[in-house]
Amino acid sequence: MVSAVSSLERGAFREAIAAIVGQAGVVADPAAMAPYLTDWRGRYRGAAELVVRPASTEEVAQVVKCCARERVAIVPQGGNTGLCGGSVPLAEDVSSGRQIVLSLSRMNRIRELDAENNTITVEAGCVLASIQAAARGANRLFPLSLGAEGSCQIGGNLSTNAGGEAVLRYGNCRDLVLGLEVVLPDGRVWDGLRALRKDNTGYDLKQLFIGAEGTLGVITAAVLKLFPLPTATATALLGIESPSQAVELLSELRATMGDRVVSFELMSRLALALVLKHIPGTSDPLSQPYPWYLLVELSDSGASEALNARLLQALEEALERGRVRDAVLAQSEAQREALWRLRDSMAEAQKKEGVSLKHDVSVPVSRVPQFIEEASRALEEAFPGVRIVAFGHIGDGNIHYNVSMADPQMNARFVQEPEPVNRIVYDSVARLGGSISAEHGLGQLKRKVIQRYKSALELELMRAIKRTLDPHNLMNPGKVV
Structure with missing residues (x-):
């Protein structure tokens, strides 16, 4: 339906938007719009009046003002690599029946790099890999790293509070941001681009927008933390018997290596087997299969030879104690990249x-083995023949726990009824004090499910914030709350 308060018909609305962003900033052809309306997994397909591609914060503000005036909903979109349907529009907007996709991809400038302050100020459409490269060019590190880094954009990373593979040492996006620039739902621009590590002047407003999935405003730029670029890296793939051994080894490595432990990735044999089956150019680095694997990476200053020697000694001791069955240590950057390709693929x-039915969950690190054991046993009892692919960032308790049937025909029916599977997985997570969304957000996928696992008070506080900032529910409606 079309909102009664709208004064511009579709043609006039399109002309008004084009007057702001130019014809190059408007996509109206159905074929050209299609990639913006479908998520990476092909699970969600939405509808939109236009795809709008502003080139500046001022253009974003003017577009948002026009949409607010006409009661047209806005779906902010970055690289569209999300897994929960948060970056694509609904099939029909729940508030007015009219919506646009606001793509930030043209806003891809690095505004400033201050090496002495260890900060970089970037626009929301910057691809993550480009930010990493700019930091390296200044002999600095931006540590956020994930499999989609060649296409995901920093605005989307911040909107979902992305974690990635270096959280163990550097934290999630919330820990990597000093300041934000945000266009609010009425078109006003909040300039919070402060490069300060100490600012005790009231509420930390930026944290409202990080992880909000575009439901409270449009992130247009950010000040990000940089770190000294490590000069030494040591990377190894280990074959182990169980997640319990992984937790024990993590504790031992952190006791001896401290913050040098950057990544600690757990992978089941089935997860690795699918990579070997489907990703060309991959091979098993170990001589025989093992039930579970760990990809461990350390970084430090100094020489890589010294760090490799320390990791090798730790692994030899772990082998002697039976913590590890087998291991391979990368001897070159090419070998390191080959090991990471297994995980990232x-x-x-x-x-x-x-x-598959995907679950991005977290529990306290010490309870990861219990979660995997309990959830897997319950699923196998309820669904004989079920196939579980588990992998993730065990160093921060984040497991990607994916469920399917090996037989394609059985699986086609199985994935059509996700609720019983989700209930088993999420109830297990809740019993262990965990979260049903660790780093991918809620989006469309978990918007209703979260009502079972968050308290009524928490949900009401979230809705109150939403009503205060977005009273007409125009920012990414149908997502999160």
Whole structure:
């Protein structure tokens, strides 16, 4: 339906938007719009009046003002690599029946790099890999790293509070941001681009927008923390028997290596097998299969030879104690990249294998083995023949726990009824004091499910914030709350 308060018909509305962003900033052809209306997994397909691609914060503000005036909903979009449907529009907007996709991809400038302050100020459309490269060019590190870093954009990363593979040492996005620039739902611009590490002048407003998935405003720029670029890296793939051994080894490595431990990635044999099956050019680095694997990476100043020697000694001791069955230590950057390709290709390999019911969950690190054991046992009892692909950032308790049937025909029926599977997984997470969304957000996928696992008070506080900032529910409606 079209809102009664709207004064511009579709043609006039399009002309008004084009007057702001130019014809190059408007996509109206259905074929050209299609990639913006479908998520990476192909699970969600939405509808929109236009795709709008502003080139500046001022253009974003003017577009938002026009949409607010006409009661047209706005779906902010970055690289559209999310897995929960948060970056694509609904099939029909729940508030007015009219909506646009606001793509930030043209806003891709690095505004400033201050090496002495260890900060970089970037626009929301900057691809994550480009930010990493700019930091390296200044002999600095921007540590956020994930499999989609060649296409995901920093605005989307911040909107979902992305974690990635270096959280163990550097934290989530919330820990990497000093300041934000945000266009509010009425078109006003909040300039919070402060490069300060100490600012005790009231509420930390930026944290409202990080992890909000575009439901409270449009992030247009950010001041991000940089770190000294490590000169030494040591990377190893380990074969182990169980997640319990992984937790024990993590504790031992952190006791001896401290913050040198950057990444600690757990992978089941099935997860690795799918990569070997579907990703060309990959091979098993170990001589035989093991039930579970760990990808461990350390970084430090100094020489890589010294750090490799320390990791090798730790692994030899772990082998003697039975913590590890086998291990391979990368001897070159090419070997390191080959090991990381195995881990980073797991989402792509699963996509090629077929649809699965994905769960991005977290529990306290010490309870990861218990979660995997309990949830797997309950699923196998309820659904004989179920196939579980588990992998993730065990160093921060974040497991990607994916469920399907090996037989394609059985799986086609199985994935159509996700609720019983989700209930088993999420109830297990809740019993262990965990979260049903660790780093991908809620989006459309978990918007209703979260009502079972958050308290009524928490949900009401979230809704109150939403009503205060976005009283007409125009910012990414149908997502999160």
